[in-house]
Amino acid sequence: MLLVLLLVLVGAAAYFFTNKGSEKSTLNTSETAFTVTDTAAVTKIFISAKSGASNTLTRQENGRWLLNDKYEARQDKINNLLETMHRMEVKRPADKASRNLAIRDFATMGKKVEVFQHGKLSKVFYVGQSTDNDLGTYFIMEGSENPYVLHIPGFNGFINTRFDIVEDNWRSVPVFRSNAQSIQELKVEYTGDPQGSFTVTQSNGKYTVSGLKETDQENVKAYLDNYNFINGVFFVPNPQNRISDSLALRKPVAIITVKDTNPEKSREIKLFPKDIDNFLALNEKKKEIMQVQTFVFNRLLIRKDGLGKK
Known part of the structure; x- marks a missing residue:
């Protein structure tokens, strides 16, 4: 009996130390798959807001991007958005104190983002407001009830403004x-x-x-x-x-x-x-x-x- 108990304790300790400090390993991967690893495969990005404003960015055969099927899009903003989606990572789940507020903000001020790769819808998520210290941004995956704080490692700022819904801001000039x-x-x-x-x-x-x-x-x-x-x-x-x-x-x-x-x-x-x-x-x-x-x-x-x- 003592040997069995010892084996159980050893196994528990091994599990604890293996996962200690690795918050991501305990997160639900279907709820946290915000990162776009292959941005070269992205063919369209749709961003919309509750106000009714929206922007559709479509990659053309020549590699340039079209805004709302009528304007040449700014390549620098496209590059910035693709880099953001590629580098952003889950920092932590929203804590209990901020969870309800974050969910309420998604319903009123959130932006819906649809990402298409190779012409097919690959993921849909919502971008919320920044955290109180402005070092992270709340995200939630469509169909999920759990918001998460995302950030870009090494970047001290929020990233929700990069998912812009103002058409003129995306237009090339x-x-x-x-x-x-x-x-x-x-x-x-x-x-x-x-x-x-x-x-x-x-x-x-x-x-x-x-x-x-x-x-x-x-x-x-x-x-x-x-x-x-x-x-x-x-x-x-x-x-x-x-x-x-x-x-x-x-x-x-x-x-x-x-x-x-x-x-x-x-x-x-x-x-x-x-x-x-x-x-x-x-x-x-x-x-x-x-x-x-x-x-x-x-x-x-x-x-x-x-x-x-x-």
Whole structure:
């Protein structure tokens, strides 16, 4: 009898020390499988809130992402979200004191996240509020009654803001998407410097610049290639088009007009000074205002003589 009792005690001790300090080993794996281990397999992410706001992010064949089937998505935010889902880990179950509050917050302020891999729904969970010390975020798996605190090891902060439901925050800010081959005509007008203004036209692969006797073909081509991928920083809120209508009445410092072989890439952008580092760029046709960086647009805002032969 003594030998049996001794074996039981030894077995219990072995179990205790094997699992001591490993909280995750005692957790229900079906309730805690929040982490997305293979983000390369993610083809779609759907994020929604009780307010009715939602965003659908879909990976395209070229690797880029589409927002709500109509906008180019910001790649930096996509990368941040995928990294978050890959690195986030369960820190602990919600304690008794916070459990009911966390569940109530899921019902009112939680965000539902659906992750699709290889075109199939792979997991659904809800993202809640941050913990009192802001070092974790409450999550709960769909169908579960038990919330958990998740965090990213080495990151001291909360992660619920990365599951953003504001559409404009996910939108890429494309200003120009043309290149030397597709541009038929490009006009840069300086309202305070008409002598520096110019128009570039293309015919059968040759470029001419208005007002120049000799055009440096390689220089012009290199300049036009700058228009291949020009982004802004963010879209400026424009309720009831009030700001765009107000800007349209002001005199811009420059107007850039691109006529592309693809009409969808043709546009006219008016630039207004904002501060030393930024312009406000107005696409009057779409009633869109973008904040754009000065150092990016300095590549475009050259004088006419910069395109001539030296």
